[in-house]
Amino acid sequence: MKCPECGYEAPVASFRYLYNARIDASVSIRQCTRCQAWLAIDELQGTANKKIGPGEAPWGKSAGIEDLAEDIRPGK
């Protein structure tokens, strides 16, 4: 996987796993061990999508009435 911020390349597991605020999505946050940037990772694809800044929500918005989150139940 390649860090979009500094270009560092290494296996996904070499990027420090931070957390996945949305347990039911395959997007997580990992930290580049070279430039320390927080990255949004697609865990299924094993790719780093982008650097995360303050206030950014790479996993989508809250679930619920406002229906802003992607409905990921099977068959939906």
Place this chain on the structure above:
Amino acid sequence: MGETAETLKEFEQKQEWWWAAEKKRSRRLDYLRKAMWKKGAIGGLYPAGLYIDLERPVMQTEKAKELEYSPDPYVIKFAKILAHVLDNKTIFITDHSQLVGYLGSLPNMITWDPTLAAILNHEVVNDPTSIPEPMDESLKIISEVTGYWAGKSDLDKILPHMDLDDAMKVLSGAVGWGVPLSRGGYSGKDYEYIMTGVRAFEDIIAELDRKIDEADEKAHEPGATREICDLYDKMNMWEAMKITLEAGIRYGKRYARLAKIIAENFEADNDRRQELLQIAEVCERVPAKPPRTLQESLQYDLFIQLFSRNEAIEGAWPARPDYYHGPYYERDVNIEKTLTKEDALDLAGEFLIRAAEVSQYKVKWAREGLQGIEGTWVWTLGGVKKDGSDACNGMTIALLQAARLVRVANPTFAFRWHPKVKDNVMREIFECIRQGLGYPSIRNDPILIANAMNWHGHPIEEARTWVHQACMSPSPSTKHGFQPMRMANATANCAKIIEYVFTSGYDHIVNMQIGAETPDAAEFTDYQQVFDAWVTQMKTIFSILVRPVNRARMLAPKMTPRPFLSAVSERSVESGLDVCDPSINRGNAWITAFTWVENADSLAAVKKLVFDEKKYTMAELKDALANNWEGREEMRLDFVRNVPKWGNDDDYVDGIMLDCLHAAAKFSRELKCPSGNNWPILPENVSGNIHYANIVGALPNGRRLGDALYDGGISPGPGLDKKGPTAVLKSCSKIDHITDGRAFLLNQRLSPTQLAGEKGYQLWKSYMKTWADLGLDHVQFNCVSDETLRSAQRDPEKYQEVIVRVAGYSAHFVDISRKTQDNIIQRTVQGLG
């Protein structure tokens, strides 16, 4: 004026309630609120500008050295050290204030008690941000103080008397949270003795003198019995109580003198001069004599709280301010009309501010577990009187209104709802929730009174006096019912129960065997074996936590006495025994069950995918967990998405939740406190779900090491409750909230746009009716939009005053970690109606 009114309206329309509050509150409250130093740690560190107060540690140490070789028994030495601090600590009066007293020597100082534990003192030495300048001088003082108390502090003394195996497991931080100390936890108070206006310190001192005289006379009558032997300890205890009460009276009079000196020599403004003279009169009166007015009553209460926190680190603030101050409000505002409602609102608001600024230096795990606040100051409002009638009064309304004006995150309120609560009170509560305070939480009074009678055998009249001892747990405020100390280490990190099922009790985070050595999970051939191992781990973890507390409660009266708290407790004044003595306490213990729901969701996932559908083997699952799901994302998502989750009214997983709770409830009756009473569990989290994120390994519910745990209690996993608010309530209602545990926290997030106007109130009221009809004991709400919260992450300076409900407490959003912020944002926004 026109421009101001328009601006206020604009803020309200934009739901920027914090700016609206600034426009609405009096000039006095505005000044006091802005002069207040927030003391909560941000993440785990104290913010810039706050410093560790070295004045008190130096006083404690110098007095302890002076008394080291005196013939006084320990309890009297301890009381003298407390008196020395109260007699000599720096005091100050904040401009425009009407209530006085603070723990530290300056408003931005955090007090540190070096007598409590070497582990705390080590954190002071190594604190990267809070040691006051000049650093070299401060470090020299800190070194001298910590050097003196090494081996002499409470925890250092108590630990060798513990089961060291249990103690090591507790202190590993993996399964418990806190230490078993009578001077470090949550102290209930005997408010029925001290706050009903019948007596104050001078009355108690007179009673203590009588007790000492009677005992002395009895001790010198001809004869020799065991009873006479015990009298000597009792006389020492009574003497120690008296020393602390006399010091408390002198402390009040120091403030009276200071207020008078400022008024007569320095204050140029005539109105303020009169206020200072009023403060002088109040502090001459209380705490020596019972209060007569609302101001005296609040000041009296504040003094008691401060004295108690000079004696111990109190992580909570059990209180029922409307019930005990209400009669004075009624007298001053409605009968004698010596105060206007606005005057009373100022006093109520200032009382909240004075409480909000109270601060005691805590270890880092405590700061992380209670991000953004100083402790769980959850004040109880509403409820019923001893005769079952509605206890709400003018002070209930004043406090709810004041909270919206001063918008402190701590204290928060929890409202004891019951069917007789009037609509005007419910509207005030709704306004607090709608305006984004995150409080009051709502408690079901009839359910919790029955619960208190069921679990601890409190008589109904006593059960009806209950206050929140911390975030959630009810405790009566009566002679035998109140609990003087809830030791925080009986807080179980319950996600470890299911984790240990897969590791045979070995903890791979702290690298030690903590749980039971249950059989290898890879060899399990049916679900019952998994559940049996779960029950074994649950019993093991709960026992590891409860045994040290029981032991510490037995040791506390002699090794870590509380003479002041004893002096304001009827049972101690009467008996001459320390307030923690189990023989004079009915018992009101509970195990706080952090990170509980992960167990039900994990067990459901194992049952369905491994044993029902046979899609995976236990060996595969064990291996995936051991590798933190790395390289198994599809499998992980299967465990998240394709099994029933708690909170969707699905009997498959809800039944497993009940199995877990019933097993815990059964064991709760086998665990006994030293008073002989039960240890029910109480699922809730504070911000432990974040603290434990890097302590709990991967779980079968699809969580990885590092991920936040669920937000706690019986709240469904964030975003996993997909069938709406009624389904959440129905799942929760399958639990018997009287017999299955002591209380059950439920977080819900509501849409601020949906709650607007009268329609919003009616929607919420209808939701609350369903909640009450279904017999849930607790619910609390967040009502701040995603947009506001994300904006606050981007631009924290502009959103300093946004408050959110974390778990059993509220905090300013900008004061909690990014991980906690994200966790709150991900909670499902429930649509009502």
